[in-house]
Amino acid sequence: MKVNTYIFTLLIILTTLVACEQTIDLELPAYENDLVLYGVLIAGEQPQIVVTESTGYFEPLNNRDRVKVINNAQVTLNDGEATYELWFDDNMTNYTFYAEIQNGEWGRDSLSLGGYTNNMTIEAGKTYSIEIKHAGRTITGETTVPKKININSASYEIEEFNDPFYGGSTCYQDKKEVNFDDADEENFYQLVANVDRWSFKYCDQFVDGTIIEIDSCSRGKNDRFYPILSDETFNGTNYTYQLYPGFIDCIGGGYRPDTLIELRGYSIYKFALHSVSKELFDFNNSLAMQRNSEDNPFQEPSTIKSTVEGGVGVFASKSAPSDTVVLRVDELY
Amino acid sequence: MKRIFNIGEILFWSYWRYTLAKHLNFMKLYLLTFFLLLSQCLIAQNKYTISGYIKDANSKEDLNGANFFIPSIGNGTVSNTYGLYSITLEEGVYQAVISYLGYEEQFKEITLDKDVQLNITLKPVQNVIGEVVISDTKAKARENVERPQMGIAEITAKDIKEIPVIAGEKDLLKALQLLPGVQSGSEGTAGFYVRGGGPDQNLILLDEALVYNPYHLFGFFSVFNVDAIKNVELIKGGFPAKYGGRLSSILDISLKDGNKTSFHGEGGIGNISSRLTLEGPLIKDKASFIVSGRRTYLDQLILLATPKEAKDQIPQVFFYDLNAKLNFQLTDKDRLYLSGYFGKDKFKVQADENLSFSVPWGNTTGTARWNHVFGKKLFLNASAIYTNYDFSFNTTVENEDSLQNVSFDISTGIEDWTGKLDFDYYPSVLHKVKFGLNYTNHTFSPTTAKQFIAFLDSTITSPNMQREVHEMAAYISDEWTITNNFSTYIGLRVPAFVYKDTRYIGVEPRFIANYQINKNQSIKASYTIMNQYSHLLTNSSLSFPWDIWVPSSDIIKPKTSQQVAAGYYANFKDDEYEVSVEGYYKDMNNMIEYKEGADIFSQDTLENQLTFGKGTSYGAELYIKRRTGRLHGWLGYTLSWSNRQFDELNNRKKFAAKYDRRHDLSLVAIYDFNSKWSFSAAFVYGSGHSLTLPVGRIWIPNNELGGSGSYYSDFTERNGFKLNAYNRLDLGIKRTKKYKRFESIMRFDIYNLYSRRNPYFVYLDQERDQLSNENKFVAKQVSLLPMVPSASWNFKF
Structure with missing residues (x-):
């Protein structure tokens, strides 16, 4: 049980010692459904814009019904030179999620939601503005598509350390480094790490597995598992980004392998880099x-930082992916 | 004690002087003012001084704030905290009226042709039920109009004992919540908020020692044992220069000194606790002691009612505290006081057969004070003070297989050592000058975490976050009677703060002007600046005692405030009624909140989890008090606003502070039916507190997160939801029976007479919707205290 859960349980126990709990209907301010925009333009690709409508927090939790896709909005995209009208494509997006499929039964469910698109191609360096009109509501946003930056090189280093979690045993981890040129301005990146083969030694034992894909496995400015990072700590310098302390944390958010197989070998990583807009970050x-x-009752509530006017959501962009760089890590023990 | 005198290496005088020079123009004005004032005193001729101590005739306790008034000149003086008064007048014969709250007035004729030493004893008024019930003396009542002091909320120990109580526990902080400008926190708790400030903006002093966490039992009771208290003063604005370090209020509590003439005791047995106070002379009229203890026995009562096999599952919940004080009159001019407080809370729960929690916390304070009178006009109080606050949370998982044992401990605390020199100087009848220096060495331990995992034989201890900081201040002030109807208070305080290479220095002018329209009416205005270097980090959704105290640093700037206030004060019907209306505006900077998403148990540095902004609060307070008569009491009403604005919160938009409360009303009535029976009632009403709640849900495909779509919450504006209004009515009946040497007081109280379900907190829960047969979220309000009757027996001998 996590410590936070312990503490919350304590709070409940304390409260029940003296409390007389009463359920009340809170008189919340009348909730007006908002238009929700999710639009991330990618250079070199066609636009894909998803428009939904928010629902009341206290409405029943039905995953299928609650995703209220708006399929009859008027969506226009302007690149500073021309205005493009986007049309609704029923099959544009297909999403899966874990949901209550039948009464009390949970499992994977999927939905084809659709979205707005056009045959136009998004170009790096251009500023796009979007306007969506629906039922008297208008939502707008603007983004400038960043330019592609290539990875110069990727390397690794085997680091030996004592892990207190394993009683101070000698352990090993790969520090993988990705090197790229960072312009002298505020930049934001998304590093995509695909792993074709995975094998590494940890605490004098080898762990082996095959990971099909680890998307966006990196750490952000707050040293957490954020897929997108800011360069505020290395702005204007030739930066070596480090996957530290190894992707093991990225795979399972703190997961530590429990299947230990004696197999010495090597790992293959494929790195690609996107430049992304601040809105997306x-x-x-x-x-x-x-x-x-x-x-987590001991963590401050966090609100969504919308980047659009007139509704909720994001209108942002990212560059085309850089050329892929392949890194082979040999476990040399 | 060695650490107290380690001042030389930390005062950085050269730096201080340099920084002061930057404020030189401002300082010059003040210094010039003081020079002029003092020179005026020095050129006076043929003047003599009357000085001495004013004491209780029975116990020989010093009386703080007793009035020494000369009607022929329409002026006088007031005794200081230690009962000393001094007044310098031209040669002549004077009639003096000496008075004090709850004591008989005394008249003295004094021939002043040389300096006069005059110690005065006042007799406590016996409550005579009939034509008049004495509450306040007239001279004391007139202070409201005559003195340049404002923003002061006074409540006597007698008042605290009269008003209805919960579970038989008289509580100082809950009594203060009934005064205008002072708001309560959650239902039933003793937390208080003054003029829109946070809970950490109150400086709480117990015999000059700072009390960081003044609460027992998770905030339901305060740590102050009313039986041991002599004086209580809460200052909400117009702060005297001797106080600093907090933005919103000063709560100055003095313990009794102990009866110097005879042995006495006082105590009580209540629903959840019992208490006993003993006091008496060590050397008659020269030295005395007082010791006062209290312990709850709720845990023992629960245990008695629990089957033997289930006793291990019963939570251990109790607190105890102990106040002790020794008082020595060394010579006519020297006194020594030694006092201390020790209190501890224990909370232990065996949640299941494996899992147990333990939450101990407590405060310890110690104060040593030496008073000395130099000549007739200069009084010194030198103090050495120790304060310690610690809180910890321990959880243990124990299994049959000991290798599966796990424990996690987290603790926080502060330790202070303080040295103070305070001088009172009475150069003439027109001036009361105070000046002094103080230094505090704080050792903050914001959080220390330790985890033990048996099967790994692993103990992980978090990095040491201890911070040693130094805080100091110098101050000077003068209460100046300029004409018979115009008086001022002019003060200046210069605080400084040092933490490693981070140094801050402040300049805090304090100014009050009082214009007396006529004998019974006056108008006053004040302006004060305050700095605060210690901060309490409070989770916005929970208020639990593991809130963390942190000092300022290079990133955490000192909080600052400017407060302007103005008011009208009047007494009517021969001082039977007191009325005041006071308005205030307070501007606060460098306010601190956790960032959105911050985790109070995160390993991240504290500074990285904080965000900084500003706040304003403003409002008006009405206070109507009937001092005398069988039916007496007061009405307090506050209309207020308190807002915050942070660049990183609420999209930079201004939002309501957590305890922004538009209306706050208290009505207290005490009816003395006869010498045996009295009845009391207290009604309170307050607008609901602010809360941030999710109101909508949005669905995000979030390809960027590698997921396949998730729901997120759409919140109200920060603190955009208001909880239901709070109101309740409490009643109390008291029967006093006096014997020759013994007094028995039975109380019966009803808290929340009409069992109003006031909000304690709101949480969200999932339920099955009956109509759709689907899960849905519901908001639940937890109310803590319905109608709570209680009986208690108190005694005195």
Whole structure:
């Protein structure tokens, strides 16, 4: 049981010692459904814009019904030179999620939600503005698509350390480094690490496994598992980004392997880099913070940082991915 | 004690002087003012001084704030904290009226042709039920109009003992909540908020020692044992220069000195605790002691009612505290006081057969004071003070297989050593000058965590976050009677703070002007600046005692405030009624909140989890008090606003502070039916507190997070939801029976007579919706205290 859970249990116990709990209907301010925009433009690709409507917090939790897709909005995209009208494509997006499928039965469910698109191609360096009109509501946003930056090189280093969790045993970890040129301005990046083969030694034992894909496995400015990072600590310098202390934390958010197989070998990593807009960095950070805090009574509530006017959501962009750099890590013990 | 005198290495005088020079123009004005005032005193001719101590005739306790008034000149003086008074007048014959709250007035004729030493004893008024019930003396009542002091909320130990109580426990802080400008926290708790400030903005002093956590039993009771208290003064604005370090209020509590003439006792047995106070002379009229203890026995009562096999599952919940004081009159001019407080709370729960929690916390204070009178006009109080506050949370998982044992401990605390020199100087009847220096060495231990995992034989201790800081201040002030109807208080305090290479220095002017319209009416205005270097980090959604105290640093700037206040004060019907209306505006900077998403148990540095902003609060307070008569009491009403604005919160928009409360009303009535029976009632009403709640849900595909779509919450504006209004009515009946040497007091109280379900907190829970047969979120309000009757027996001998 996590410590926070212990503490929360304590709070409940204390309260029940003296409390007379009473359920009340809170008179909340009337909730007006907002338009919700999710639009991340990627250079070199067609736009994909998802428009939904928010629902009241206290409405029943039905995953299928609660995703209220708006399929009849008027969506226009302007690149400073021309205005493009986007149309609704029923099959544009397909999402899966864990949900109560039948009464009391939970499992994987999927939905085809659709979204707005156009045959136009997003170009790096251009500023796009979006306007969405629906039922008297208008939502707007603007983003400038960042330019692609290539990875110069990737390398690694085997680090030996004493892990207190394992009673101070001698342990090993790979420190993988990705090197790219960072312009002298405020920049934001998304590092994508795909792992074709995975094998490493940890605490005098070898752990082996095959990971199909680890998307966006990196650490952000707050040293957490954030997929997108800010360069505020290395702005203007030739930065070597370090996957530290190794992707083991990224795989399972603190997961430590319990299946130990004696197999010496090597790992293959494939790195690619996106430059992303500040809007995406801010919005995704706020999502991650809310996900971390929602079940923790000792963590401050976190609100979503919308980057659009007139509704909720994000209108942002990112560059095309850099050329892929392959790194082989040999476990040389 | 060695650490107290380690001042030389930390005062950084050269730095201080340098920084002061930057404020030189401002300082010059003050210094010039004081020079002029003092020179005026020095050129006077043929003047003599009357001085001495004013004491209780029975116990020989010093009386703080007793009036020494000369009607022929329409002026006088007031005894200081230690009962000393001094007044310098031209040669002549004077009639003096000496008075004090709850004591008989005394008249003295004094021939002043040389310095006069005059110690005065006042007799306590016996409550005579009939034509008049004495509550306050007239001279004391007139202070409200005549003196340049404002923003002061006074409540006597007698008042505290009269008003209805909960569970038989008289509580100082809950009594203060009934005064205008002072708001309560959650239901049933003793926390208080003054003029829109946070709980850490109150400087709480017990015999000059700072008390960081003044609460027992998770905030339901305060740590102050009313039987041991002599004086209580709460200052909400117009702060005297001798006080500093907090933005919103000063709560100065003095313990009794102990009866110097005879042995006495006082005590009580209540629903959840019993207490006993003993006092008496060590050397008659020269030295005395007082010791006062209290312990709850709720845990023992629960145990008695629990089957033997289930006793291990019963939570251990109790607190105890002990006050002790020794008082020595060394010579006519020297006194020594030694006092201390020790209190501890224990809370232990065996949640299941494996899991147990333990939450101990407590305060310890110790104060040594030496008073000395130099000549007739200069009084010194030198103090050495120790304060310690510690809180810890321990959890243990124990199994049959000891290798599976796990424990986790987290603790926080502060230790202070303080040295103070305070001088009172009475150069003439027109001036009362105070000046002094103080230094405190704080050792903050914000959080220390330790985890033990048996099967790994692993103990992990968090990095040492201890911070040693130095805080010091110098001050000077003068209460100046300029004309018979115009008086001022002018003060200046210069605080400084040092933590490693971080140094802060402040300049805090304190100013009050009092214009007396006529004998019964006056108007006053004040302006004060305050700095605060110690901060309490409070989770915005929980208020639990593991809130963490942290000092300022290079990132955590000192909080500062400016407060302006103005008011109208009047006494009516021969001082039977007191009325005041006071308005205030307070501007606060460098306010601290946790960032959104901050985790109070995170390994991240504290500074990285904080965000800084500003706040304003403003409002008006009405106070109407009937001092005398069978039916007496007061009405307090506050209309107020308290807002915050942070760049990183609420999209930079201004938002309501957590305890922003628009209306706050208290009505206290005490009816003395006869010498045996009295009845009391207290009604309180307060607008609901602020809360941030989710109101909507949004669905985000979030490809960027590698997921497949998630729901997120759409919140109200920060603190945009208001809880239900708070109100309740309490009643109390008291029967006093006096014997020759013994007094028996039976009390019966009803808390929350109409069992109003006031909000304690709100949480969200999932339930099955009956209509749709689907899960849904519901908001639940937890109310703690319905109608709570209680009986208690108190005694005195």
